[in-house]
Amino acid sequence: MKVSVIAVILALCLTCTSAAKEATKKTKKPKLYVPQIDCDVKAGKIINPEFIAKCPPGCQDVKYRVYGTDIYASFSSVCGAAIHSGIIDSSGGKILVQKVAGHSGYKGSFSNGIRSLSLPRWRESFIVSEGKPRKGVTYPPTLEYSSSKSSTVKSGETFRKDYRTTPIPSLTTQVTTTTPAPTTTATEPINVTPKPTAPLMTTRTTTTTAAVKPRPPVHRVRDIGSSSVHPAYSSVAAAASRQIQAVQGRGQNQGLQRQEPVAAFRKPAGPPLNLGFSSKEELNPKPLEPVSQGNPNCKVDLSFLIDGSWSIGKRRFQIQKQFLSDVSQALDIGIAGPLMGIIQYGDDPSTEFNLKTYANSRDLRNAIEKISQKGGLSNVGRALSFVNKNFFSDANGNRGGAPNVAIVMVDGWPTDKVEEASRLARESGINIFFVTIEAADENEKQNVIEPNFVDKAVCRTNGFYSINVPSWFSLHKVVQLLVKRVCDTDRLACSKTCLNSADIGFVIDGSSSVGTGNFRTLLQFVANISKEFEISDTDTRIGAVQYTYEQRLEFGFDKYSTKQDVLNAIKRINYWSGGTSTGEAINYASEHLFSKSKPNKRKIMILITDGRSYDDVRVPAMTAHQNGKIVLFLQGVIAYSIGIAWAAQDELEAIATDPDKEHSFFVDEFDNLYKFVSKIIQNICTEFNSQPRN
Numbered sequence: 001m002k003v004s005v006i007a008v009i010l011a012l013c014l015t016c017t018s019a020a021k022e023a024t025k026k027t028k029k030p031k032l033y034v035p036q037i038d039c040d041v042k043a044g045k046i047i048n049p050e051f052i053a054k055c056p057p058g059c060q061d062v063k064y065r066v067y068g069t070d071i072y073a074s075f076s077s078v079c080g081a082a083i084h085s086g087i088i089d090s091s092g093g094k095i096l097v098q099k100v101a102g103h104s105g106y107k108g109s110f111s112n113g114i115r116s117l118s119l120p121r122w123r124e125s126f127i128v129s130e131g132k133p134r135k136g137v138t139y140p141p142t143l144e145y146s147s148s149k150s151s152t153v154k155s156g157e158t159f160r161k162d163y164r165t166t167p168i169p170s171l172t173t174q175v176t177t178t179t180p181a182p183t184t185t186a187t188e189p190i191n192v193t194p195k196p197t198a199p200l201m202t203t204r205t206t207t208t209t210a211a212v213k214p215r216p217p218v219h220r221v222r223d224i225g226s227s228s229v230h231p232a233y234s235s236v237a238a239a240a241s242r243q244i245q246a247v248q249g250r251g252q253n254q255g256l257q258r259q260e261p262v263a264a265f266r267k268p269a270g271p272p273l274n275l276g277f278s279s280k281e282e283l284n285p286k287p288l289e290p291v292s293q294g295n296p297n298c299k300v301d302l303s304f305l306i307d308g309s310w311s312i313g314k315r316r317f318q319i320q321k322q323f324l325s326d327v328s329q330a331l332d333i334g335i336a337g338p339l340m341g342i343i344q345y346g347d348d349p350s351t352e353f354n355l356k357t358y359a360n361s362r363d364l365r366n367a368i369e370k371i372s373q374k375g376g377l378s379n380v381g382r383a384l385s386f387v388n389k390n391f392f393s394d395a396n397g398n399r400g401g402a403p404n405v406a407i408v409m410v411d412g413w414p415t416d417k418v419e420e421a422s423r424l425a426r427e428s429g430i431n432i433f434f435v436t437i438e439a440a441d442e443n444e445k446q447n448v449i450e451p452n453f454v455d456k457a458v459c460r461t462n463g464f465y466s467i468n469v470p471s472w473f474s475l476h477k478v479v480q481l482l483v484k485r486v487c488d489t490d491r492l493a494c495s496k497t498c499l500n501s502a503d504i505g506f507v508i509d510g511s512s513s514v515g516t517g518n519f520r521t522l523l524q525f526v527a528n529i530s531k532e533f534e535i536s537d538t539d540t541r542i543g544a545v546q547y548t549y550e551q552r553l554e555f556g557f558d559k560y561s562t563k564q565d566v567l568n569a570i571k572r573i574n575y576w577s578g579g580t581s582t583g584e585a586i587n588y589a590s591e592h593l594f595s596k597s598k599p600n601k602r603k604i605m606i607l608i609t610d611g612r613s614y615d616d617v618r619v620p621a622m623t624a625h626q627n628g629k630i631v632l633f634l635q636g637v638i639a640y641s642i643g644i645a646w647a648a649q650d651e652l653e654a655i656a657t658d659p660d661k662e663h664s665f666f667v668d669e670f671d672n673l674y675k676f677v678s679k680i681i682q683n684i685c686t687e688f689n690s691q692p693r694n
Helices: 002-027 078-084 232-242 310-331 361-369 380-391 419-427 453-457 472-487 516-530 563-571 582-592 649-655 670-689
Strands: 050-055 071-073 093-103 122-130 159-162 187-190 247-250 254-258 301-307 339-345 350-353 404-411 430-437 466-469 502-509 541-547 551-555 602-609 624-626 629-631 637-644 664-667
Touching: 050 078, 071 093, 078 093, 078 122, 301 310, 301 380, 310 339, 310 361, 310 404, 310 472, 339 380, 380 404, 380 419, 380 430, 404 472, 419 430, 419 453, 430 453, 430 472, 466 472, 502 516, 502 582, 516 563, 516 602, 516 670, 541 563, 541 582, 551 582, 582 602, 582 649, 602 670, 637 649, 637 670, 649 664, 664 670
Parallel strands: 301 339, 301 404, 404 430, 430 466, 502 541, 502 602, 602 637, 637 664
Antiparallel strands: 050 093, 071 122, 093 122, 159 187, 339 350, 541 551, 624 629
């Protein structure tokens, strides 16, 4: 008896264990299958509006064309664009592709070993990011290609359809339809114009006639768990309108199976026809609102440090959130313009969301509304240290080419010191703005831990980086002022370094005494200096003049906007040969090169010569003397002079900006020019960093 009882108990245990294992298998999350694509696959050939794919190695070949920078035309190689944007390298890897609206222009650039090309306009674009699935989005295990024979039908073809003798069942909405009912199931062509005897035809056409009333596009919309509709769906609608899909029978002579989105259909005489969408799909007859890509004239990475201390109170905290919402709307947030994250500080700072969390003003404003006050003190210094160490990272969406801006909201005054934390943040290139509300009055200043804390924190003490608001209830009045200053990237001083803020003009001696071989060495010296700088149309720019008795502009500051283009242009300079008129060359450079310099740029002239000038360098036609030194016609030009072999020391000193020893150099032969590259770069940076902060 005992044996039988034990056997029964063991059997029950085994049954329960088996059932538990089965339940575990059923609830196990399915593994995401990532489809592989080839290097030559273009985004426009893939119908899916958003997908994850795996690129193979070797897609950096020039034959895989890429058009644009950051945002790419759909005519581009998907994997080539992923390498260009730095998401993957030449070894391949997983990427996330999101289609967006077409642009009126795409700018080419050189990045990560790939030269992307410019394009005037294209109907559709896409962006590439890390191959991690977004929350709430289901990604297809296979990709749909526009050239697939099974899913596309050429325009003008006749369609065939199986007529059913039974009514069409509804999966989502109960409807009644009238269809031809022959005695047997038959297959026959459907004409573009329905016959008069048929009150309702489930016909899909590729052209619009007088009998067809156009309706807004029908889309399949994913539930992406967000308050916004992804802009990619506007391109899906356009693709769907060009591709009419076949409709096949489903089940046992019942229902219709929708294989692809349908862009247009004839308005039925009776109730709407159920097209057989699954329960996870829905019809959206309204056209999707376009989502802005952001203001391209205000491309900054912005962090707001908001005051969550108890001193601010609940009402003023709500006013602060409304201010943030108004600023985000005025900025026009988007991937091609400004991006914004928020940090709330009290005793300790915490990130509410980072730069890549929201890519449009609508979603950002919804998120701001949900922020709750954390309380505590007003430790601004601790918050600035947090921003400097943690916020502006690649993982948080920092784009590198966009200036970093931190806007600090302060109710009254901080409860800790800000000077040291601000200095470190500024040295990291972060532009710090302060918005102080209801600052300390004369009776309260004795309670302030660090007097003049704003001037100690900001990049310049000229008032540009600080806004004082007398009352929380007038905070809304400074929205446009703050936005204007943040978007004035030419004045964001902390983003400017000695390597990205100059117009550098080389004035090169091409006289007969130099010789062809030495001239190539001289050009290599020019290239070695140039490649140390960050070169673009908004960063450092390079120009060059060659002179003998005459002068020639080899290329101006606005000619080349990438480092590689500048280096190639230097290499192509042809040796001229002739006399040496250095004074006239300085005058020529002032008039034809530096007169085209931007007002916000530091102007640096580097003159290289191997002999005494035939004319007087002290009194060129467009210069004047001041205390025995040359003052260039275009004031503000910093002059460096480099002499080789027979160059006259007195002329070099007359040309160079004071002090001579930091701006004038001499070598005995051309092969030793390389020794002064690092010294010249160091002097340029030392001079830049010594500028006053006012």
